[in-house]
Amino acid sequence: MLSRIKQLLFLTESDLNSTSVPRLQQSTLRIILTSGLLLVLTIALHSSWQAYQLGAWYIIGITSGFYLVLLLALYFSARFLAISKLLVLVAVFAAGLCMLLFIDNFEISKLGVIFVYTAPVITLLFFSARATLAVMLLNFLPYLYLINGNAPINLFNVSITLPATAEYLHSLLFLFFNLCIPLAVMRLISTLKRNAATLQQQNMQISESNLLYQDIFNHHSKATLLLSADGVILKANAKARSILGINHAEQRNIIELLKATQPGQTPFWLGHETESTLRSSPASHILLNHICHTQQQHHLVQLDDITPLKQLHQKLSANTQKEELWRNYDPLTTLPCHNFFLQLVKQYGECPAGSLMMIVRLCHIKAFNHQHSYEAGDELLAVFARELRAALPDPVICARLRGVKFILWCPLSEHSTSFTEEAQRISHLLPKVLVLSVGTMQPVYETGVSISNQPLAVPEHMREQCESALESAEAYANPLSFYQADILEQRNNELRLLAELKKALQSDTPELWLQPKVHPDGSIISFEALLRWQDNTGNYIAPDILVALAEQYGIIVQLSACVLRKALLIIEQFNRQQIPYPIAINLAGSDLLANEFYNTLINVATHKPEVLRMLTLELTENSIVSHQQPLFNKLQVLNRLGFELALDDFGIGQASLSILSKLPVNCIKLDKSFLHKVPDDQRQTQLIQSVMHMAKTLKLQLVIEGVETDIQRRFLQRLGAQIMQGYFFAKPMPVEHWLKQLKPAQQKAAVTEA
Secondary structure, three states, rough: OOHHHHHHHOOOOOHHHHOOHHHHHHHHHHHHHHHHHHOOOOOOOOHHHHHHHOOOOOHHHHHHHHHHHHHHHHHHOOOOOHHHHHHHHHHHHHHHHHHHHOOOHHHHHHHHHHOOOHHHHHHHHHHOHHHHHHHHHHHHHHHHHHHOOOOOOOHHHOOOOOOOOOHHHHHHHHHHHHHHHHHHHHHHHHHHHHHHHHHHHHHHHHHHHHHHHHHHHHHOOHHHHEEEEOOOEEOOOHHHHHOOOOOOOOOEHHHEEEEEEEOOOOOOOHOOOEEEOOOOOOOOEEEEEEEEEEEOOEEEEEEEHHHHHHHHHHHHOOOOOOOHHHHOOOOOOOOOOHHHHHHHHHHOOOOOOHHHHHHHEEEEEEHHHHHHHHHHHHHHHHHHHHHHHHOOOOOOOEEEEEOOEEEEEEOOOOOOOOOOHHHHHHHHHOOOEEOOOEEOOOOOEEEEEEOOOOOOHHHHHHHHHHHHHOOOOEEOOOOOOOHHHHHHHHHHHHHHHHHHHHHHHHOOOOOOEEEEEOOOOOEEEEEEEEEEEOOOOEEEEOHHHHHHHHHHHHOOOHHHHHHHHHHHHHHHHHHOOOOOOOOOEEEOOOHHHHHHHHHHHHHHHHHHHHHHEEEEEEEEEEHHHHHHHHHHHHHHHHHOOEEEEEEEHHHHHOOOOOHHHHHHEEEEEEEEEHHHOOOOHHHHHHHHHHHHHHHHHOOEEEEEEEOOOHHHHHHHHOHHHHHHHHOOOOOOOOHHHHHHOHHHOOOOHHHHHO
């Protein structure tokens, strides 16, 4: 019954959330008519009965006529809303005029004029502002009559006065002013509140998106555009505006600025590696890459200026090796790439006196990028390469190895008397000062040197020896380091492990084992996902070794992405089996600074928000301190998106209390080293109590790691510890083990019973 009434009055959830003005007017009109018909029914029946007793049939006709008009208005409101609205307004005026013209008691007939005073409100609800003003002016006529008149009009000498007419009119006015109009206004206000709440929520989403993409723009080293679905530029960072050659790119369509080299059916800005040219300068070539789309159906697009490469390609167009050379030069520095460098060394021929190879690493470039910008960092590398090429003599071959590393090879002359002096001579040729747009800079170098006394150099071996020597170089204490064999063996083992790890990531063989975080009684609260991987010899490699290796050789993003992907699969398995325990994964910090992984997390928050309550991101204290402000900004955005953040290995790093107070973390995990001598060591006990008090003051969850004995458990429980983790409760075990143990009927069981 209630649902039918809601459907009749358009009060269903979809109707209340609708922004349609006609639907709102229909609902308001039906509320007025329905409530009016039901409430006035008693008055109409009673007055008709009195008129019947008095033989005043015309009163019954007038009452029935008004009731019929209201019923028609209710009927027409479904299909002919305009007619229905007009009938209601006419009924109001007609009722007022009937009371004024046909009631012979002047004081009672005044009530009819008061009834007409509601006409502007009715007009405002259903008609335009002009119509409302017209009705307001029209109402001056009855108002002036009431002020100046002193007797009823009594037109046609017809009276509709009944013994209870005064009670009827007072009841009618009371019902109309106290019920019908308030109910209609309540419907309007309810819709306004809902629309206001919806707008507020949309504004919050837009604000969060703006903060989010502002952060992406601020920390993206590439030229980036935010485009609407129609290609209108909503935002462009400084590098994008520079490439496009305009100061203000916003609100301009990308079609006005770029022309696709090979037009297709889909918009060219949605493709990957799509070549285009500037319409204002056709000689300028731009490469577009679509990164992702947002919730608002906007698009992030990356731009690269490939004009220098195109020019180089055009210069080599007559050469049969043009496609090969295209791939052999670094686009930023225009120096040879690594593989082409090796070919050039081999093509050089014999060197009777031997040769030397050097890898030069520019130091503190990360700090330079953070202080100035990534664009300034790119400029630094380009200027360094230009100065280096100009300073080196002809026999020296130089190239860009990767990142901030450059590689040089030089044949030794027959007159050389010392390999060391020759290496030092070349190192002295490195640029001392670089003049950049942000000012001058004095670069600091670390150099690894390999020397070969063989006539024919083997550049691959020399490069490995240089990399090995570079590991022991130190910018201020030992900037020029020569190869040593024992370091090379260690490096070879690392490279072997690295190759196996890369292959494992490609085949997706690393696993996540789960270790529970529990209450002191052993009941499970959540799990920490720990990385487990076996090398080719069958040995499990410690996670900290894997993370250090991945960070050193630039595959931390792939490793963290693998961990995140597997954690999301575990959460899906838990949800299917109704296992309500969150999963925490460990991140390195440097992975968050990589836009690829950072955008993956943003996509998770955007497209799978229900996962956020089941996923916690843990970062070690040292990783946060190492990256400072850039990482702080990323963490702030992730926290606003809804991610739970935890500080792992607390107490063994270098974080100060001031840093801790700024971090948007929800939980800290006390490192297991604090429990080695508990409860015997009073100082360690006092430290644990201090940390517990600090966590309580900062309203942070505290997890105590490394609980390995029942004595430690009971002691910590007496201190007030609420969450623990350690081998006493459970070792890390494969996911399948926990899926069997944690059946829905057993989820409340303690892990010590499992």
